[in-house]
Amino acid sequence: MPEGIWLQAALGGLFGLLIGSFLNVVIYRLPKMMERQWAAECAEMTGQTPAPQERFNLVVPRSRCQKCGHQIRWLENIPVLSYVFLLGKCSACGTPISLRYPMVELVTGLLFAWCVWRWGWTWTAAAWCVFSAVLVALTLIDWDTTLLPDDLTLPLLWLGLIASALGITGVRLPDAVWGAVGGYMSLWLVYWGFKLATGKEGMGFGDFKLFAALGAWFGWQALVPIILMASVIGALVGIGMKLASSLREGGVVPFGPFLAMGGLTAMIFGPQSILRVIGL
Known part of the structure; x- marks a missing residue:
């Protein structure tokens, strides 16, 4: 096994945690983006003018609490650690945050770490x-x-x-x-x-x-x-x-x-x- 492979795997895992955080955005937003596109296409086919909507994609708007609208600051968006420090709750309204968010980050981090451990950089x-x-x-x-x-x-x-x-x-x-x-x-x-x-x-x-x-x-x-x-x-x-x-x-x-x-x-x-x- 190459020297330093465990360090490389750990770095790969850290990168995977970051990607996992982004995947949470993809999982939530991509279906909604598809629904908006379908609605716009249906309106166009029926000769209607699509209703104006807030810009919505994988980048904008910024992530926010779905209940109170509190915008998630970068300190509240650190993979896994933010969930632990916030005790799994929104810092503004106290609404519980789904355990699935840190789990997606952890699973992705472990998969990335395994890939780097198996094949190196x-x-x-x-x-x-x-x-x-x-x-x-x-x-x-x-x-x-x-x-x-x-x-x-x-x-x-x-x-x-x-x-x-x-x-x-x-x-x-x-x-x-x-x-x-x-x-x-x-x-x-x-x-x-x-x-x-x-x-x-x-x-x-x-x-x-x-x-x-x-x-x-x-x-x-x-x-x-x-x-x-x-x-x-x-x-x-x-x-x-x-x-x-x-x-x-x-x-x-x-x-x-x-x-x-x-x-x-x-x-x-x-x-x-x-x-x-x-x-x-």
Whole structure:
């Protein structure tokens, strides 16, 4: 193991904490930006003038308390530490701050630290850090809204193909291309088979794109291990939520978070390790 790798991993983890803080913004704002865009497009198609709205994107307006409108100062926005010092409450009105914010920061920091520990300060580590960050964001966006934004899934797909072409992921480009094709087409066929049999939609098109992106990053050989892991995790979570009577209206459980977990598991342990764990 290279000398100083633990220090490098720690620095990577600190950077990951900062990225995790930004991911909290992405998770909250990106779906709302999409809703605003859809509303504007609907108004345009019906010949109406869209109502003027406050500028809203990933940068502006500044983060604020959703209850009292208190603008978050930089001292209140230090990853994890600010949550601890504020005792998990808004400094202005005392409204509890969701524990999910520091958890996203911690998880992202740990994933970045692992990537740097595994690959050092290399382009390979940088690529897998980006991969990890996008999957964290997609997991929570899909869980909250049942949406997998093209703004995240499609760049993830193309980055996987580009990283393969540059030799960064260690996956041959033909394997990456067929992984993308196989990932998309497999779930597309499942979707239409289920819809023709039941008249219902069992998943969204975002799931196809996310699975295609995972195929691009790992190659077609990893598709079966990833979908098996996602299915096992999804089944366990779904059963647990049903027993706890915590299923949302309609009993919908988005599949994207479990695909993302399968992808992260494959990154950490390797696709073939998944098969060994489940006894195949």
